Amino acid sequence: MDLASDLADIVGERLSCSSAELYCYSCDASQVRGRPEYVVRPKDRDEVSRIMALAFEKRVPVTPRGAGTGLAGGAVPLKGGIVLDLSSMDRILEIDCSCRQVLVEPGVVRDRLNLALLPSGLFFPPDPGSSAMCSIGGLLANNGSGMHCVKYGTTRDYALDLEIVLADGSVIHTGSQVLKSSAGYDLTRLFIGSEGTLGVITAARLSVVPLPKARRLVLAAFRSPEEAGLAVNRVLSAGIVPAACEILDRTTVEVLHRCDPHLALPTADLILFEADGEPTAVLDEAARIEEVCLQSAISIDTASEAAEMEEVWAARRLVGAAVSRLDPKKTRIYVGEDVGVPVGMMHVLIRRVQEISEDAGIPAMKYGHIGDGNLHVALFVDLSDEAEVERAKLAAHRIHLAALDLGGTVSAEHGVGRARSSYMRLQWGGALDVMRAIKRALDPRGILNPGKLDLGSGTDCDTADAGAGL
Amino acid sequence: MIDPRAVSGCVRCGTCRSVCPVFQETGWESSGARGKMLVLKSMTEGANLDSGCRDSLGTCTTCALCTQICPAAVRPTGLIEEGRRDLVLANVTRQEHRRLNRNLLRYGNTFGDGRDRLGWLGEEKEMLPKSADFVYFAGCVNSYRYPETAKKTFQILSRFSVTAMPKEMCCGSPLLRTGFDAGFLREANLEQMEAMGARAIITGCAGCYTALKGYGGLEVYSVPEFLNQRLEELDIQPLDLTVCYHDPCHLGRHQGVYDPPRRILEAICSLVEMKASREKARCCGGGGGVRAAYPELSQKIARRRLLDVPAEADAIVTACPLCVRNLRDAGGNAIDLIDLVSRALPPSL
Numbered sequence: 001m002d003l004a005s006d007l008a009d010i011v012g013e014r015l016s017c018s019s020a021e022l023y024c025y026s027c028d029a030s031q032v033r034g035r036p037e038y039v040v041r042p043k044d045r046d047e048v049s050r051i052m053a054l055a056f057e058k059r060v061p062v063t064p065r066g067a068g069t070g071l072a073g074g075a076v077p078l079k080g081g082i083v084l085d086l087s088s089m090d091r092i093l094e095i096d097c098s099c100r101q102v103l104v105e106p107g108v109v110r111d112r113l114n115l116a117l118l119p120s121g122l123f124f125p126p127d128p129g130s131s132a133m134c135s136i137g138g139l140l141a142n143n144g145s146g147m148h149c150v151k152y153g154t155t156r157d158y159a160l161d162l163e164i165v166l167a168d169g170s171v172i173h174t175g176s177q178v179l180k181s182s183a184g185y186d187l188t189r190l191f192i193g194s195e196g197t198l199g200v201i202t203a204a205r206l207s208v209v210p211l212p213k214a215r216r217l218v219l220a221a222f223r224s225p226e227e228a229g230l231a232v233n234r235v236l237s238a239g240i241v242p243a244a245c246e247i248l249d250r251t252t253v254e255v256l257h258r259c260d261p262h263l264a265l266p267t268a269d270l271i272l273f274e275a276d277g278e279p280t281a282v283l284d285e286a287a288r289i290e291e292v293c294l295q296s297a298i299s300i301d302t303a304s305e306a307a308e309m310e311e312v313w314a315a316r317r318l319v320g321a322a323v324s325r326l327d328p329k330k331t332r333i334y335v336g337e338d339v340g341v342p343v344g345m346m347h348v349l350i351r352r353v354q355e356i357s358e359d360a361g362i363p364a365m366k367y368g369h370i371g372d373g374n375l376h377v378a379l380f381v382d383l384s385d386e387a388e389v390e391r392a393k394l395a396a397h398r399i400h401l402a403a404l405d406l407g408g409t410v411s412a413e414h415g416v417g418r419a420r421s422s423y424m425r426l427q428w429g430g431a432l433d434v435m436r437a438i439k440r441a442l443d444p445r446g447i448l449n450p451g452k453l454d455l456g457s458g459t460d461c462d463t464a465d466a467g468a469g470l
Numbered sequence: 471m472i473d474p475r476a477v478s479g480c481v482r483c484g485t486c487r488s489v490c491p492v493f494q495e496t497g498w499e500s501s502g503a504r505g506k507m508l509v510l511k512s513m514t515e516g517a518n519l520d521s522g523c524r525d526s527l528g529t530c531t532t533c534a535l536c537t538q539i540c541p542a543a544v545r546p547t548g549l550i551e552e553g554r555r556d557l558v559l560a561n562v563t564r565q566e567h568r569r570l571n572r573n574l575l576r577y578g579n580t581f582g583d584g585r586d587r588l589g590w591l592g593e594e595k596e597m598l599p600k601s602a603d604f605v606y607f608a609g610c611v612n613s614y615r616y617p618e619t620a621k622k623t624f625q626i627l628s629r630f631s632v633t634a635m636p637k638e639m640c641c642g643s644p645l646l647r648t649g650f651d652a653g654f655l656r657e658a659n660l661e662q663m664e665a666m667g668a669r670a671i672i673t674g675c676a677g678c679y680t681a682l683k684g685y686g687g688l689e690v691y692s693v694p695e696f697l698n699q700r701l702e703e704l705d706i707q708p709l710d711l712t713v714c715y716h717d718p719c720h721l722g723r724h725q726g727v728y729d730p731p732r733r734i735l736e737a738i739c740s741l742v743e744m745k746a747s748r749e750k751a752r753c754c755g756g757g758g759g760v761r762a763a764y765p766e767l768s769q770k771i772a773r774r775r776l777l778d779v780p781a782e783a784d785a786i787v788t789a790c791p792l793c794v795r796n797l798r799d800a801g802g803n804a805i806d807l808i809d810l811v812s813r814a815l816p817p818s819l
Contacts, residue, residue: 016498020522023512024499029482041497068499069484088497109488132488259541318541321483325543332481332542383478 003058007040007082010050014041014088025065025083030334032073032418034451036063036083043088045163045171045202052200053169055082055447063449064196066106066138069130071334072417074142074195078451084200086137092116093203101160101177103205106137122208125152128413129317137201142415143193147316148274150371151243152209154413156192163203164191167443177205190438195415196449198442212276215243216286217303217312220293221268225249225354225366227296228269229347232370235273235292236343240285244274245371246316247350251326252365252378256315258325263315264308266299271370272312316367323365323380330380332365333389335419336396339403340412343373352402353377360395362388374412416453424454472552474514479544480507486536486546491753492529492760495770500526503536503546510553519560527553528564529767531760532647533719533753554649566763567648574655578639579610587638590617591624602633604696605668607659607682609675610640611791619791622812623674623693630700632672635662641673643681643720648759656685663688672696674808676718676790677757679725692721694789694807698730701737706814711739713810714783716775716797717751718790731789731807738814744786745778752778754788756796772800785810 007015016022016039026035042048055062061081068075077083090107097120104113110131114123126139127146138144140162145154161175174187191198222228228247235242248256248270256263271293275285290300303309323332341349350366353375357364360379368376377399379392400410400423410416410423424432432454439446439455450456486503487493493502500509500522509517509526517523527550534547557563573582588595590613606627612620624634639659642652659682663671670689673679682690697704715735721727728748735741746752755761755771776797779786786804788794797804 018500018522019518019520020509020512020526021498021500023517024505024508024526027482027508029484039499067484067487068482068504069487085497085499111488130484133484318485321481321485321541322543324479324481328479328543329475331478334481384475 003054003060004038006054007038007051010047010054011040011042014043015039025068025085026076028068028070028073028075030071030073030076030417030419032076032078034076034078035080036077037080039083039085041085041088045165048084048165048200048202049169049171051082051084052165052167056168056445059445059447061447061450064137064141064200066135066141067109067130067133069134070138070142070417071337071414072411072419074415074417074449074452075138076418078418081447086200087135089202095120097122099177100208101205102208103203104136105203106135106140106201108136110134110136110139117208121211123211124158124206124208125149126155126158129320131317136204136206140192140201140204141195143413145369145413147244147246147313147369149369150245151241156189158206158208159188159192159204160207161205162188162191162201164199165202166199167445167448171202175205179207193415195417195452197439197452197455198448212243214279214282215274215276215304215309216282217309218273218275218286218289218293219265219301219303219312220271220273220297221266221299222271222297223269225269225350226347228271229350229370231293231296232271232346233344234295235289236371238288238292240288240292242273242285242289242371243276244272245369246272247367247370247375248272248316248319249366251363252319252367255322255326255365256319259318259322260315263311265312266301268298272316319365319367320376320378323378327380329382331383332378332380333383333392335379335393336399337377338374338411338414339377339399339408340372340374341403341406341408343371345406345408346370346373346375349375349402349406349408353399356395356398356402360391362392362395369412372412373408418452421452421454472510472514472549472556476544476549477507477510477514479542480504480546481542482508483541485539485541489535489539491531491533491535491755491771491774492767494774495767496529501529503530506530506550507544507546510549513553513556519557519562521562524557524562524564527557528567529760529764530758531719531753531755531771532758534723535753538723538749551647551649558649563649564763567650567759570644570648570759570762571650574640574645578655578658579614580640580644581610581614583614585614587613588634588636589613590620591634592621598636599633601667602631603669604630604632605663605666605671606632606634607638607641607671607673607678608634609673609678609791611795612674613638615795616791616806619674619806619808623808626808626811626815627672627693627696629703633666635659635666637662641678641681643677644759646681646684647757652681660685660688674789674806675792676721677792680720683725692725692727692730692789694731694734695727697811698733701734704811705816706737707816708737709739709810709814711784712742712782713739713785713787714742714744714780715747716744716754716786716788716793716804717748718788718793719751719753719757721789722751723749731787734807734811735787738810742780742783744780754793754796756792761792761796768796769800772796772802776800776802
């Protein structure tokens with residue numbers, strides 16, 4: 001039998017080889033492309049296990065995929081083979097309020113989980129801009145985080161146990177229901193952020209936390225993004241831990257105003273601080289933030305009404321894709337968009353990014369999680385202008401190098417995928433060889449998401465010069 | 471022709487995945503708005519126009535939730551219709567849509583029904599004023615499937631110098647939505663409007679409303695808009711009922727008519743909102759040619775929409791006969807706004 005028949009035996013009609021479908025699974029939100037030969041949508045762990053055993057036997061590449069909202073090509077099948085679309089495995093299997101844990105399948109959409117948790121007064125804090133559509137599996141595979149990780153941490157901090165289907169189809173658990181364990185290697189952390197190169201996550205036990213009783217937003221406006229960055233340093237140095245600390249530069253605010261002219265944001269370089277917790281503590285913390293920012297801010301506003309705050313956060317979540325509204329001829333491309341540096345270096349990074357943008361003659365929105373050192377840079381170009389696209393890629397390269405020069409990372413929360421794999425050696429040096437050794441041990445035939453993270457050498461499917469690129 | 475620049479405006483963020491009613495039912499990427507944008511992109515790159523493209527683009531209900539939510543201001547609904555036109559030119563179409571086109575060419579209605587389109591008027595047809603300020607446009611579904619609704623609507627509208635077109639033809643919406651040419655229908659209807667010296671046209675169908683507005687140069691009212699402006703004159707008698715209102719996509723998101731039907735309902739009875747309403751209202755699944763060519767999918771979407779009905783609602787009121795039909799077929803107690811209005815009017819009417 002051919003592979004299609006074998007796969008159909010496992011998933012029935014949840015297999016597609018149609019040209020249109022394969023095209024749709026040939027990309028995510030990045031510029032990386034790679035066409036699969038088969039798309040399957042398994043409904044449970046056993047189907048995933050059987051698919052992996054089959055792929056292992058036939059040495060066929062398998063690329064796991066969640067909602068396909070990734071920004072680095074992590075779910076793009078560079079070597080063809082099978083795309084394993086896990087978004088149909090979307091059951092919330094258990095909500096344990098007393099232990100503050102949930103058990104979910106990987107296809108559960110992040111916002112749906114929090115909607116289900118709302119009656120229990122609990123929530124799962126990682127909140128990327130794509131919360132309305134991204135899946136828990138994708139968040140785990142990329143160690144996603146979002147706007148509140150300055151206080152609440154990243155997805156990694158909430159994973160207690162992962163059910164993993166390994167390359168040969170066997171199934172393991174990496175943890176348990178216990179909150180701490182000193183027995184053996186921390187395999188849970190190994191798989192988080194591994195982008196489907198070591199195994200397929202088919203279930204996750206996550207810890208969740210109580211919803212804060214009160215929240216307050218402080219909007220501080222500055223004359224320049226660097227002044228804004230320095231103000232953040234002063235706030236953090238004062239011992240304040242805001243729940244969120246986001247920068248929106250002037251260009252970003254202009255885009256937001258295009259989306260919603262009534263949005264109550266001053267046109268300046270802004271920092272959005274959020275304080276949350278007990279009501280009196282929130283008032284106190286917000287007042288302290290205001291006090292520190294007063295030294296250099298040109299204006300400070302506060303908001304405590306839920307609707308008012310949600311309006312600002314909703315606009316912030318979608319800004320990454322909204323840049324086209326500034327100039328309909330231009331499209332935002334996701335390159336160099338997720339660098340991270342030590343928090344104290346953010347103002348330097350912002351200045352360098354501005355210089356790079358001006359050198360390239362390419363406008364850039366700068367926004368992101370300044371409180372944890374993560375800057376998102378949105379370069380927008382006319383895709384029909386090849387020279388401009390090339391200049392944008394060069395600018396992205398310089399932004400990556402600037403982040404590394406400042407002791408940072410080429411990706412703080414979006415992942416490496418293929419888009420940033422060429423920086424792995426530069427960022428990790430000899431540690432990349434350890435990662436490669438782990439990859440070979442867990443995936444000796446190199447069938448799991450080949451071509452990503454520069455893990456390639458020495459395996460069947462994976463090679464360092466993976467086909468499709470930027 | 472598909473505009474490649476407009477298609478490339480999609481940044482594939484996937485925001486539309488969270489709202490696309492078709493994707494929610496099928497789970498396949500090609501069925502969602504983002505997937506459809508990718509299929510359009512493949513078409514601009516010279517992809518083979520096959521059944522995969524057809525079923526991807528063909529399964530859009532044109533509800534425009536994607537257009538409403540798109541942070542990049544892309545308008546997938548209009549682009550999908552452009553793609554459908556290319557598929558029609560390449561003769562890559564569903565049999566059901568070809569039949570629809572044939573029916574309209576031959577009979578001027580979607581059902582291929584040879585009966586008199588104004589049959590719902592009965593003997594009143596003979597007394598129809600030859601000219602009036604306003605013309606009532608019944609549409610295919612009310613004319614042939616809900617003639618009582620058409621009749622009630624006309625009886626109420628008749629108080630305000632309204633007549634009907636003697637040879638009304640389909641507005642063209644089914645053809646425009648599925649990629650066919652509807653120019654001949656537009657011309658036929660416009661000629662009559664001119665001959666009647668009418669100032670404006672009034673319709674009780676959301677699909678007709680969008681299509682008639684697209685004619686250009688025509689003053690168009692939906693029945694809810696028209697009656698809401700004359701609410702004082704109607705002498706409404708309140709009813710002891712609680713209803714919810716389903717926003718038809720082509721009246722709500724496409725044309726921004728949200729408040730007039732609600733004002734009328736509030737004058738008649740208690741109104742409760744559906745779980746998703748106004749700009750965020752979910753689709754009934756009937757539009758865009760989906761009901762005709764993909765009936766199972768259409769009904770799945772309708773059944774999901776019925777989950778939005780509040781427990782206290784005695785009925786789902788809407789202002790589109792296609793929505794009524796699809797929601798009823800899915801088991802919902804859906805009624806046309808005009809059915810409720812006619813119950814709330816004094817017996818003399």
